[in-house]
Amino acid sequence: MENLQLIIPELFISIMIMFLLIFGxxxxxxxxxxxxxxxxxxxxxxxxxxxxDAQIQSSLFNNSYNIDSLARFMKxxxxxxxxxxxxxxxxxxxxxxxxxxxxxxxxxxxxxxxxVMISSNDLIVFYMGLELQSLALYVLASFNRDNLLSTESGxxxxxxxxxxxxxxxxxxxxxxxxxxxxxxxxxxxxxxDIEYGLTFGIVFILVGLAFKISAVPFHMWAPDxxxxxxxxxxxxxxxxxxxxxxxxxxxxxxxPFYELGDQWQMIIIFLSIASMVFGAVAAIGQKNLKRLIAxxxxxxxxxxxxxxxxxxxxxxxxxxxxITIYLVMNLAFFSCLFMLKRNDEYYESIEDLSxxxxxxxxxxxxxxxxxxxxxxxxxxxGFFAKFYIFVAVINEKMYFLAIVGLLATVIxxxxxLRIIKIIYFDPEKEKFESxxxxxxxxxxxASTFFILAYFIYPSGIVDIISQININ
Amino acid sequence: MNFPILSSLILLPTIGALFIFFVxxxxxxxxxxxxxxxxxxxxxxxxxxxxxxxxxxxxVDFQFVEEREWISGFVNYKVGVDGISILFIxxxxxxxxxxxxxxxxxxxxxxxDFLIAILILETFMIGVFCSLDxxxxxxxxxxxLIPMFLIIGIWGxxxxxxxxxxxxxxxxxxxxxxxxxxxxxxWITGTTDVIKLYELGIDAKYxxxxxxxxxxxxxxxxxxxxxxxxxxxxxxxxxxxGSVLLAAILLKMAGYGFIRFSLGLFPDxxxxxxxxxxxxxxxxxxxxxxxxxxQEDMKKLIAxxxxxxxxxVTLGIFTLxxxxxxxxxxxxxxxxxxxxxxxxxxxxxxDRLHTRLINxxxxxxxxxxxxxxxFMVFTLGALGLPGTSGFIGEFLVLxxxxxxxxxxxxxxxxxVILGAAxxxxxxxxxxxxxxxxEDVKKMVDLKRFEIVTLWLLVLxxxxxxxxxxxxxxxxxxxxxxMIDMNDLDKINKLALGE
Numbered sequence: 001m002e003n004l005q006l007i008i009p010e011l012f013i014s015i016m017i018m019f020l021l022i023f024g025x026x027x028x029x030x031x032x033x034x035x036x037x038x039x040x041x042x043x044x045x046x047x048x049x050x051x052x053d054a055q056i057q058s059s060l061f062n063n064s065y066n067i068d069s070l071a072r073f074m075k076x077x078x079x080x081x082x083x084x085x086x087x088x089x090x091x092x093x094x095x096x097x098x099x100x101x102x103x104x105x106x107x108x109x110x111x112x113x114x115x116v117m118i119s120s121n122d123l124i125v126f127y128m129g130l131e132l133q134s135l136a137l138y139v140l141a142s143f144n145r146d147n148l149l150s151t152e153s154g155x156x157x158x159x160x161x162x163x164x165x166x167x168x169x170x171x172x173x174x175x176x177x178x179x180x181x182x183x184x185x186x187x188x189x190x191x192x193d194i195e196y197g198l199t200f201g202i203v204f205i206l207v208g209l210a211f212k213i214s215a216v217p218f219h220m221w222a223p224d225x226x227x228x229x230x231x232x233x234x235x236x237x238x239x240x241x242x243x244x245x246x247x248x249x250x251x252x253x254x255x256p257f258y259e260l261g262d263q264w265q266m267i268i269i270f271l272s273i274a275s276m277v278f279g280a281v282a283a284i285g286q287k288n289l290k291r292l293i294a295x296x297x298x299x300x301x302x303x304x305x306x307x308x309x310x311x312x313x314x315x316x317x318x319x320x321x322x323i324t325i326y327l328v329m330n331l332a333f334f335s336c337l338f339m340l341k342r343n344d345e346y347y348e349s350i351e352d353l354s355x356x357x358x359x360x361x362x363x364x365x366x367x368x369x370x371x372x373x374x375x376x377x378x379x380x381x382g383f384f385a386k387f388y389i390f391v392a393v394i395n396e397k398m399y400f401l402a403i404v405g406l407l408a409t410v411i412x413x414x415x416x417l418r419i420i421k422i423i424y425f426d427p428e429k430e431k432f433e434s435x436x437x438x439x440x441x442x443x444x445x446a447s448t449f450f451i452l453a454y455f456i457y458p459s460g461i462v463d464i465i466s467q468i469n470i471n
Numbered sequence: 472m473n474f475p476i477l478s479s480l481i482l483l484p485t486i487g488a489l490f491i492f493f494v495x496x497x498x499x500x501x502x503x504x505x506x507x508x509x510x511x512x513x514x515x516x517x518x519x520x521x522x523x524x525x526x527x528x529x530x531v532d533f534q535f536v537e538e539r540e541w542i543s544g545f546v547n548y549k550v551g552v553d554g555i556s557i558l559f560i561x562x563x564x565x566x567x568x569x570x571x572x573x574x575x576x577x578x579x580x581x582x583x584d585f586l587i588a589i590l591i592l593e594t595f596m597i598g599v600f601c602s603l604d605x606x607x608x609x610x611x612x613x614x615x616l617i618p619m620f621l622i623i624g625i626w627g628x629x630x631x632x633x634x635x636x637x638x639x640x641x642x643x644x645x646x647x648x649x650x651x652x653x654x655x656x657x658w659i660t661g662t663t664d665v666i667k668l669y670e671l672g673i674d675a676k677y678x679x680x681x682x683x684x685x686x687x688x689x690x691x692x693x694x695x696x697x698x699x700x701x702x703x704x705x706x707x708x709x710x711x712x713g714s715v716l717l718a719a720i721l722l723k724m725a726g727y728g729f730i731r732f733s734l735g736l737f738p739d740x741x742x743x744x745x746x747x748x749x750x751x752x753x754x755x756x757x758x759x760x761x762x763x764x765x766q767e768d769m770k771k772l773i774a775x776x777x778x779x780x781x782x783x784v785t786l787g788i789f790t791l792x793x794x795x796x797x798x799x800x801x802x803x804x805x806x807x808x809x810x811x812x813x814x815x816x817x818x819x820x821x822d823r824l825h826t827r828l829i830n831x832x833x834x835x836x837x838x839x840x841x842x843x844x845x846f847m848v849f850t851l852g853a854l855g856l857p858g859t860s861g862f863i864g865e866f867l868v869l870x871x872x873x874x875x876x877x878x879x880x881x882x883x884x885x886x887v888i889l890g891a892a893x894x895x896x897x898x899x900x901x902x903x904x905x906x907x908x909e910d911v912k913k914m915v916d917l918k919r920f921e922i923v924t925l926w927l928l929v930l931x932x933x934x935x936x937x938x939x940x941x942x943x944x945x946x947x948x949x950x951x952x953m954i955d956m957n958d959l960d961k962i963n964k965l966a967l968g969e
Contacts, residue, residue: 361584372617377643378610384542387606387650391545394654402654406647413643417620417636425624425632455610459543 003060006067009048009075010119013112016041017105024101031099038104039086042111046079057469063183064122066251069468071119073320074247078118081239081327082111084447087439088335089232095344096230098143106143107236110136114244121255123172123182126248130168130212133244134161140236141229153228160221161211168208174201175256187256199263205252206267212245215305216274219298226294231346234290235334238297239327246323249308250316261311268309273404275302280412289337289348292415293330296374299412300326306405307389310396317465318388324461325385325454332370332447338440339363342432350419355428364423366448373451375416376409381454388462475537477550480518480560481598484567487511488590491583505574508586512568512593519557519564526557528945531952533603533666541607546663549603554949555800558942559600559720559727562807565931566719567593569924570712573815576822576921577711578626585626585712592618592716599724605653605663605732612688612724613646619713619721627708634701634708641701645691652684656736668736669956675739682740685733692725695785696755699778706774707827711818714770718777718810723803726784730796730953734788738957741789748789749879755782756886763893769817769827772897773810776853779886780806786883787868795871796950801942802864805935809852809861812928816846819921820901823914829897834906839916843902845925850898852932854891859936 004011016038024034049072057068086107093099109132116129138161142154176182178198179190191198207218214222226234257264279299286292304326307319339360340347357364373382386409393402491504526534536551552560570589578585595618598611616639624635657663660671673681691698702722706714734741756779763775780802787799819842820835821827836843852859855866865887872880906912917925935942 377617378613383610383613387654390650391654391657394651395658399651399655402651403648406650407644410640410644410647414636414640417639420620421624421632421636424621425635458541463543 006052006056006058006060007065007119009045010112010115012048013041013045013108013115017108017112020101020105020108024105031101031103032094034101035086035090035093035099035104038108039083041108042079042083042086046076046083049075049079054467055469059121063185064120064125066119066121070247070250073465073468074118074243075115077324077327078111078114078240078243081243081331082107084331084443085232085236085239088331088338088443089235090439091437092230092232092338092346095341096144096232096346098230098232103140103143106136106140110140110236111240114240117244118247120248120251121184123176123184127169127172129244130248131165133241134165137161137237137241140233141225143233144230147228147230149228150230153225156228157221157225164208164211164218167204167211171201171204171206171208174198174204177201184251184255188259191256192259194260194263198260202257202260202264203267206264206271209245209249209252210271213242213249213301213304214294214298215271215301216278216298219275219278222298223291223294226297227288227291231290231334231337231348234293235330235337238293238330238334242297242301243323243327246304246308246319249305250319253308253311254316265309265311268305269398269401272302272305272309273401275299275305276405276408277302277411280408280415283412283415284418286415287350289350289353289419292350292419293333296412296415297326297330299408300374302408303386303389303405306401307392309401310392310398312392312396314395315392317462317468318392320465320468321388321461322385324465325381325451328447328450329370329373329382332366332444332451333374335440335444335447336363336367336370339436339444340432342430347432350422352429353419353423354426356423356432358428359431360434366444367423368420369448369451371416371420375413377413379455381451384454384458476518476522477535477552477601478537480515480522480564481550481594481601483515483518484511484590484593484597488587488594491587491590504583504586505571508571508590509568511590512564512571515593515597516564516568519560522552523557523561523945526552526554526945528554529948531948536603536666545657546604546606548607549664549666550598550601550607551603551666552601554945554947555730556600556727558800558804558945559723560597562723562804563593563596563600563720566715566807566811569811569815569927570715572920572924573712573715573818576918577818581625585622585710588618588622589712589716592622596716596720596724600727603665605656605665605668608665608728608732609646609650609653612728613643615721615724616642619717622713622716623705623709626710626713629708630704631708634704637701638705641691641698645698646688648684649688652681656681665731665735673736678737678740679743682733682737682744685728685737686744689725689728689733690751692728693722693781693785694725694778695751695781696758696778699755699759702778703771703774706777706814707768707770711814711821714814714818715811718773718814719807722777722781723807726781726788726799726803729785729788730800734791734796735953735957742791745789745791748785749876752782752786752789753879753882753886755779756786756883757889760886760889760893764889764896767829769820769829769897769901770814771827772829772893773813773817776890776893777806777810779890780810780853782886783865783868783883786879787864787871790868790871790875791954792871792874793950793954794867794874796953797943797946798864798867798869798871800946800950801860801935801939802868804942805852805860805864805932808928808932809849809859812845812849812925812932813853815921815924815928816842816849819917819925820914824910829900831908832901832911833904833908834902834911835914836902837906838912838914841917841922845917845929846898846902848929848932850894852936854894855887857936858933860932860939862936863939 113129113133120126138158141157142151144150179187211218283295304319304322307315373380376382376386533551538549541548595611595615602608620639759775759778766772784799787795852861855861
């Protein structure tokens, strides 16, 4: 029973999924009610998680499920992002005619899967969570089934993701074969001497995980899926799976494979450099904002991986800080995207932003702040995110990684500046609608304010994160 | 707890900007927002003047130091001034209100946004000059790019987009290595606090690489040859107020950085790289002066002359002598006033004729006599005629250089002659000659606000030309301390084999 008490948030969400499913089926035209109930149940789940002891450290179910400070923080981050995604995209779903009861329920399923991933301390539990998450995401990506791009993106994501899951599973089986256990802590104990099979297992698992956070060279799906999916799903893609995948990355690298640092460090450094550079270069030619933000997030994942590659607690903490700030910036960016609406149609090409600052000064100002922050220009939050990463990286004397990373920010600055140029320097176009629902406005204002005012008290988040226990 | 005067200096413009931002905009309130900006910047000027008066010039330590925990256990927000930085703060707060006055004629659209950008920029500029922590310095140094990028891009001329991008990316590229160096310094010494670093010193084996990293940033910002190419573009396309701020203050950040960080933190490396700096400075002085001779666009000519003048500054700093460094600082202040004035002068005629091509003008002396007088003063100031502030700076720099290396000093002196050539020729082509163009004949002489702004600049240029004592007095102790502290004299003598 004690075990069950600690997983009340997960249990609560599972029960809500079943309840909402039954409720939605039996009550006609209930999609909006289900949507709101989903948001409410996420808020309730958030309260339940915050209610847990901050310094908690327990392993449940035969040591296969971890409830610790890392899991607690990441779950709070996950559900907070989920709430904001729900708040900001409610209007979009109605207008794009994808307001069905299944939509919020699938989101809940996927969040449940991610929570399991975050807490997993066992290969099988981890894989279960991963599949629950992915299956819900396949459906969500192709949710706008009358739209060719959306169906294409769902299918593409499904095929490629299945392939990567296969690789991941193969890696898991290799690890099991060589260590005779699926439990993370046991793997660490049993793998003192390095064998080739083990190295292969690590590589396969890393490939699978790299696919999930869209690190180069396993990024191919990201631009198409980002562009094709409905924007409300894209923002979900851009935020939540990254949190879960990064946590799993941390767990894998710092619990079972911690002793094998020499084996994986080069791989992570390569993934990191490739993502930073490729993401920055490939985004230059993009014309669609969603596609551009896909490349931008590839590049950002590169920085988060750079923090992980150091193999130190400080590095992990810098990665967690990075992902936190990344979430806020992307949330603000997508909120702006949701506001580009005219006559019930959403606009997502860069050219549509032309001269936005004349008609919508406040919206443009938010975009300006967000874009400069994404580019990592001080004094905005994005600068601090990169700053922590580089502090950790340089502490390990990995100067090459640091310099490549910083040069990539200069390249990346170019395409962010290009958007700013179009917003501020180019001739104006037709006005967009200026009436938006409260949730969307609140999301935008809160996230922009966070980015702008972060420098006043930068210690806040760092202090919280520095209390997270990694090992 | 003393009144946090430096933080107020930094924050006041931002508060003003927020105020202007939140006041609802309608056409009639455009004017009032200008008065708000003027009031704020003037208040800031008087505050910094007060700071200068109460500042004790005989003490070597940093004064008005404020320290507050910022990024816990890592970086503290720390500001303070010594005799060197206080002058740059004064220059900043003096030039900014003048820019605000000029917006009347030059900025036609989105005046409110422009004022906000200028005020925010002032915050960052003052922050650069009084930060006593490397990370805080970097923050302010980089943050200044955002408002300047917008000023060039939104209110600039035809090729504004190209220039704004070039300005931003060049400077950003230069600065990223500095960030690596700053973080490395933290891991080597355990602090980024400048005062503590002065006491601790940095191991000589790290100095060269760190020096180069800082150099890459400052060289772009100065700008030194061969990374100066962004400057003419940025100057030509920026609106008058933007050019003025760029020439008068933003360029000085790099010179200030050289003195405060390159000399202060890496004395051994500074000595090691003296030949490099000498070479680049001499090329800048001679080559860009020649390029300036060939220019047909007034703003471009002045931009290239800025590069040449900054060549004197870098040369003076790296003579590592009392005279040389004092001369450089004096030259920076003087150039801040003179180049600001020259860009304002260009702005005056540009507003009337909407061209910057030199050959479209000629014979202005007969229709704009008042303009001819002030322009004359600034031309002479730029070429360093005795009796103007430009002379003192160049003279001290050359004196320092002669002490060290006669060949270098001789070549640099040639630059003075070239400077006289291009400035006088410019003056001749614009002011004298025959009045040919019909539209030039219709130009009116200076309006009242132009007279005010230009004469405000004439006064200090002539005053400090005859009586440089207040400025020299202010920097003397700090420069001497800088030289003592790092044993620059001793290092010098060792190098010379004495």
